[in-house]
Amino acid sequence: MFKKLLQFEVFYQLKQRAFPLFALLFLALGVFVGRQGFAPKGINFNSVYQIYFHASIFTLGSVFVIMFFSISAMLRDKQHNMEGLIYSSSIKKSHYFWSRFLGTFMFSVLAFSPYLLGYIFGNYFSGLDPERIADFRLITYLQPWLYIIVPNIFICSTIVFSVSTLTKNSTATYVSAVFIYMLYFVSSIFLNSPLMAQAVPASPESMAIAAVADPFGIAAFFEQTQYWTPFQKNTQLLSFSGLFSLNRLVWILVSIGILFTTYRLFSFRKISKKVKKEPKQKKEEIQILAYQPIKPLHNFKTQKRAFFVLLRLELKSVFKSLPFIAVLIMWLFIVFSELYSTVISGGEYGVSDYPFTNNLIDLILAPLTLFSFILIIFYSSDIVWKERNLNFNLIVDATPVKNWVFFLSKFGALILLPIILITSGIAMCITFQTALGYFNFEFSLYASIYYHYGLQLIVYSMIALFINSIAKNKYMGMGIFGLILIACTKSDILGLEHPLTSLGFLPRLEYNNMDGFNGVSNLFDHLALYWFSFGLILTVLSFKIWGRGVVASFSVKIKQLTLQWTTGQKFATTILIVLFIGSGSLVYYNINIVSGYETISDQLEFREGYERKFKKYDSIERLYPTSKKTKVDIYPKERMFTVSADYMLKNKSDEPLSKLFITERVSLESITVENARLVAHDTLYGTYLFKYDKPLQPNDSVRYTYKLKKQVKGYDQDNSIVNNGTYINRFGNFEPILGYTSGLEISNKNERKKRNLPERVEEDNSDAHIVFEDIKYEKVKFETIMSTSSDQTAISSGRLVNEWSENNRNYFHYKSRVKILPEVGYFSAKYASKKIDYKGISIEQYYDANHDFNIEDIENSVKHTLDYCQENFGTYAFDHVRIAEVPSYWPFGGFAHPGVISMVEDRLYLSNVSNEDSFNVVAKRTIHEVAHQWWGHTLSVKPVAGGSLFVEGFAKYTEAVVLEKMYGKRALYTLTENARSRYFTGRSFEGDIEPPVYKVLGQGYISYGKALTVMLGLRDLIGESKVNLVLKTMTDRHRSINKLAATSVELLDEIYKVTPAEQHVLVNDWFKKLITYDLGIEDSSYKELANGTYEITVNLKSKRFETLDSGDTKEVSINEPIKIGVFTKHPSEVENDDNSILYYKSNQIDKEFTELKIIVKEKPSYISIDPFGTRSDENLVDNIEVLEY
């Protein structure tokens, strides 16, 4: 019997037209994803990791298939009025239930699995870089299927199937599917799943919770693989152990539990709606009224009245419908948790920003679009087709309500939906601000959301309305519009990347407190007009085909479009078309003609052309500047600056030179080179070739001048020259390049091969290269005269020599006292300022007047840093520390120019460090940038491998020692924990072979991460004073050499000099090898001794691993001193002089398991091995244990 039922189930589901459709859809999805070739560098496109990653994300999509099959399995009897027949037959409940469940589950798996087939196909047959495709192994695809796809479909099936079985209601089933999504998104936001782009790395504890709680196993997958190196990602299968296996087992058991509960609750009888007790009819004496016809009114007022009752009816039915309620609750929940997790529970280093309105708005924008899309897709067809689906259309259509009234009521209801989302989000933001005591609400900024984001949603609503009007039925309308939305997000693939052709595209506006909406708003306004008139045209057309009565066929609708245009309609449409074409032309003119629109292939053509034409000049020896004088005039309102530069260039080679090749960055107005004439100038590529009148002898210099004007034109986006907060730096550099630049060459290997360009030579990283590479750049004399508008202050490097006003403009003359690295910035903004003199050094702060929260903290940190560094590393090179605020679109925390530091508004000035207990991120950033005045500007480093160890590594080290002085070891705890996780996360995405610390190139995870760990390890090993001595020796040696010369090889030599010989191996391990540790407390206990002291017994685990060049890891022996600490409170709370450290000493550890006995005088609470991060240890959770009696 069971077999027969199952057979029938299979037969029935197979016959559903949807099944092949779904299967095909997932197959296509698989091909699409598989051929995309998005894999982090160094990871194969078909690596186990990638397959897991994609499979786990896309199983989310199976929910809707499951929903479909569940409804068709459990609700079809009801829908077709077969319940009575089935339930009265002799079928057993168990047979019925299990056959239907199995049918649902099996078909969901069958419909989804083609995804993997498509994926395989996409991997192997779509021209991906063959070097990054590993040989086919069935198990790499089979394992994700077994561990992720099948269990996930099972888990979702049980939930959705149970809901549809118990409620017998398709809406409830739909909601349960949405609920699973909600569960996923909410848990990923709450538990900091790495899938959501979180600025803050998840703490190990919350990661563990997420790994078990996430029903899809995605968090568990990430937990297991988060620190996998690319080598592991390419080769290793997931192990069914740890939290991953726990997650799978827990959720499968939970699902089975749900299924059996449902089985027990499921009654084999019709679910009869609970008959509501009718309120006892009071025998009311009603007066019988005779029917009287009433003459109706037919005027505009009637129509207006009809509009409002219709609109109210639409809205009421939306508000009462479950999907809307579910979406609204989910939306508010996500807004709440986004705001909470950022504004209250903190961002980077657990420090949050002040709740400035624009910060809050940023947080709610991403979910806003997502949720609005869901509402628009679902309700556009629901609203348009409502009366038809209810079969009520003939009645209302026969009423004397005008077409436009019906139409507008539906249109109004639809566009109100995103507006409701926006408004409720804003209300939530204001509530947060009020709760935090922040009352500068900036309502106009809130109102701008309606324009900047609401408008686009309204345009999409209009498109949806049109599609649904022209579609044959509800589901077709929904489907077509859904496809269009997806196509919109992928318009570049369709070759429609131009803003005028990517449907509904509006740029996202950046807003910051200093500069407001930067210049992009022109493009926005014009495109907004363009799309809005487009939407309105569609709206007029939808209105034209607005059908009453019997649904007209598609061809009739098309005919309707062309017929019966009233004068009003013609007039309105003409105006709209004029607006549409007009704004479109304006956009086209500005993008394609003024700014010179370039597609990606245009850019590649340009790069190829440059390389082919000018590569031959790469071999010409270059000249190097020895002095730079500039005159920079900034016109913030006009978003323009002019530069006139006067340099001295020197031939530092041993050969006489005859030619000079120059590549411009910004087109030049004039250029001259002393004793040379321009022999070739290419205006397309902006190159200049000069020939000296007579060859330039070694060590001879020539004067070199150029003039340029940079104006932000059309829709150009240029953050360097803005209304308030101009900051011209190396990222928006205007200086012509003195030679051929390989930076313009195409770097992508595949692309080069396609274009028959030769392979590029890899950089040489040998020790010999580090030592002998001849770097001819040197420090220069620098002088600038800057001018800006009368309400702004202009800032650059050098001593302020003079300052005056002229022609209603402010002038500033800066001149460097010593030679400096030519890494200067030019600033101009409406600055408030605070200057003090500290021991002969002037500390100058320039900041936005509204951003004065942290000025004291910054000043205080500068003082501490100057004191520490001058004492330990030698005198400060300048007589000023100038700190200037720049707008928040700069993607770094701060940047150190010689004597001048730029600090980004939201990462320094708006950070809320008013709580004493929180980590002072303001101090951290300030110390870091001030430290760069030594590390980089005083000790200038040869720009070769190992260089950033000095620059960033030492700055991190300075952070650590100064913060420890200021705030105690708790600051060290937070800092090292951050560096540790940065290192392990960074190396897991390393595409090339990971270099050791002393050969670090651009790898931030080493220079900001591992370098700190190693330097602190060194400090524990040989003592702070010896480390500082090494740094001072190096600084003293290089201070007066006018060359970029310091290398890591030299540093290691100096370290060896002060380190006992027996520790050289360890220093080598840290700096020259890839050594990781697994340290932990296995167990611990303490007892009170007779003399009132406490004896602690602890078992330590200590393992060491070396990562080999192949990427493989092997365990190596251990024999080194490691700090053990005993505390009265958690190490993250230890402050200076609070006597919470009972014991903190290095113990020589030489085996995997060590038992120690420690005696302390006071009652201990925590014991920890390496509490303050001196070893690279993936898992920090087991390093600390609460002591048990």
Add this chain to the structure above:
Amino acid sequence: MNTLLINDLTKTYPNGVKALDGINLRITNGMFGLLGANGAGKSSLMRTIASLQEPSSGSISFNNIDVVKQPHEIRKKLGYLPQEFGAYPKISAEKLLNHLAILKGVIDKKDRKNQVTALLQQVNLYQHRKKAVHTFSGGMRQRFGIAQALLANPKLIIVDEPTAGLDPEESNRFLNLLSEIGENVIVILSTHIVEDVRNLCPKMAILSNGEIISEGNPTELVASINGKVWTKIIPKKDIEIYNRAFDVISTKLVSGETQIRVLADHKPETGFEKIIPNLEDFYFVTLFNQTSNKV
């Protein structure tokens, strides 16, 4: 006096089906019965008159309003009950009537309340007025449909199969209401129940395959076949023989015996008895004539 003129009305669906084929009618105040089998085109005709569907050709005018070109004008005077309809979930009968009354232009609140109450009482839904129409049984829903068709002041009332699903008492009550109203307006009633037309309608038409095959006063129409209808009780197995031998217009079971009716100018055979024909006989005769003409 209201006048509805239908002139050479034709409706061909895209799949080629001719739902209406050259219909000509002139209808004035009073009840007009439209009789026809299922699928004869009654609903198509009704929807076309109600401006809910455009004809392929031909014209309809009501008091000089061109229904096809000025649909909005006809809707001001229209009460329409479709054959089948649903309703918004969770909206009570009273609220829905109120809503529709506003859409029909009954703006004055007091007037509207009185009319809605009166209609609810008339169709016997007053005690159920707080319940959602969505949950109504077939008969109740039908009564609601009638109530909404009478909202405001309709001059042309089109009711498509209104008595389907009503029990005899409800049906009577409803038809009485209609005939009361029908004195001053046009009421077009489509049905396949001959009885209803005979009882109520001074004028009627029979629609078959999209064509009007007969039109006139029911009594006069019946009179036209007076003395031509004969009946006989026969064994069931002989039906085929009789069918071949005579113009059998209907066969039915009476008290378990097969009774046939035959159209003939003279007594066809022994055993036949002449009967006084009724409207039903006329209906069958008309249908019979149409089929035999075509053959």
